[in-house]
Amino acid sequence: EIVLTQSPGTLSLSPGERATLSCRASQSVSSSYLAWYQQKPGQAPRLLIYDASSRATGIPDRFSGSGSGTDFTLTIGRLEPDDFAVYYCQQYGSSQFTFGPGTKVEIK
């Protein structure tokens, strides 16, 4: 089973700042099959990025994903008030298709 570790656990930033979230895998993620989701309180997750760097339909271009192998990054170019949420990575290139524990992006 691939274990995903996300860091930091909590990121305290102000609107307009840049957010950089990390997702590290215990083994290489096949074909960069890694996604990022955003979840706000009381809501279902929303797909942001799939296949490591492809933006999902309707996702603003301030969200970008990068990385390969075991190291992946989600970057939010300039935080807007609506972006404060929990972000999860998920790998789907190896059986058990695990999620990371999440990074909470909170208002500083």
Add this chain to the structure above:
Amino acid sequence: EVQLVQSGAEVKKPGESLKISCKGSGYSFTNYWIGWVRQMPGKGLEWMGIIYPGDSDTIYSPSFQGQVTISADKSISTAYLQWSSLKASDIAMYYCARARGYCSSTSCSSFDFWGQGTLVTVSS
């Protein structure tokens, strides 16, 4: 518009059975895998399993194999998650979600559309 609409919140007693549902609309239900994801209170997301409604091919996470049953009725575009005997540890929000592409036991796809979630409470 793609929509996944889940059944309402449930309150059950330990040992009772339960089947929750997820109805898809706005797309060809038989052509996309539907997965289930658990979120225990205050915790993260856990991938439970996935089904292809076209032929009912099903893949389970080892953590959930034997604990739940995933099924689908393509005639009414609905997927199901069921328990034969609930435990207190089954208390969680359960989401269904549509996979973007093909899944197998060794690789799958991200989830592009999600249901609103079904809260399952188990209490004596």
